[in-house]
Amino acid sequence: MKCLLVVYSYHHNNTQKVAEAMAKVFDAEIKTPQQTNPEVLEDYDLVGFGSGIDSGKNYKELLDFADRLPQVACKKAFVFSTSGMPIGISGQQRVEEYTSKCHTTLKETLQSKGYAIVGEFGCAGFNTNKFLKYLGGINKGRPNEEDLKHAEDFALKLKQ
Numbered sequence: 001m002k003c004l005l006v007v008y009s010y011h012h013n014n015t016q017k018v019a020e021a022m023a024k025v026f027d028a029e030i031k032t033p034q035q036t037n038p039e040v041l042e043d044y045d046l047v048g049f050g051s052g053i054d055s056g057k058n059y060k061e062l063l064d065f066a067d068r069l070p071q072v073a074c075k076k077a078f079v080f081s082t083s084g085m086p087i088g089i090s091g092q093q094r095v096e097e098y099t100s101k102c103h104t105t106l107k108e109t110l111q112s113k114g115y116a117i118v119g120e121f122g123c124a125g126f127n128t129n130k131f132l133k134y135l136g137g138i139n140k141g142r143p144n145e146e147d148l149k150h151a152e153d154f155a156l157k158l159k160q
């Protein structure tokens with residue numbers, strides 16, 4: 001199965017770390033939206049779209065890329081993110097529910113282009129946005145080894 005991961009990650013490279021764990025399983029390349037010609041997605045059996053979360057949505061750079069994609073005939077895709085939702089207070093399940101909501105715009109855009117969403121993954125990411133930087137940030141050390149193992153397991157399930 002030929003897989004590509006299109007990833008935009010800049011705040012602390014949190015989503016990049018998750019993408020790297022998944023890429024090992026899929027033996028996939030990781031590219032940024034800027035490095036990816038929307039037409040080449042045709043060459044892949046599965047495409048993963050990942051980024052951090054800003055204002056409750058995947059990063060604009062990734063959403064804009066999804067907007068530029070040509071129509072495809074039922075291609076498989078999955079979406080993923082890391083978010084600043086405080087895992088220590090909320091717990092894993094709330095983080096997953098929150099990230100699933102945050103993925104809505106990306107999922108709807110991909111579906112409108114003909115992609116079937118076959119999975120989604122979300123985990124906590126170190127966040128020093130705005131005032132949080134004065135407090136040393138939240139979700140320090142996330143994604144951690146356990147998060148990356150979950151990302152690997154998620155990819156393994158999709159691969160099977």
Ligand SMILES: Cc1cc2nc3c(=O)[nH]c(=O)nc-3n(C[C@H](O)[C@H](O)[C@H](O)COP(=O)(O)O)c2cc1C
Pocket residue numbers: 008009010011012013014015016051052053054055056057082083084085124125126127128129
């Ligand atoms: C400008 C900005 C806005 C953010 N907005 C949100 C948000 O709305 N919700 C959230 O949970 N996290 C938010 N975060 C936290 C990031 O989504 C989180 O730290 C993520 O793991 C960063 O991913 P990256 O290192 O791959 O860029 C924001 C971070 C930045 C820098």
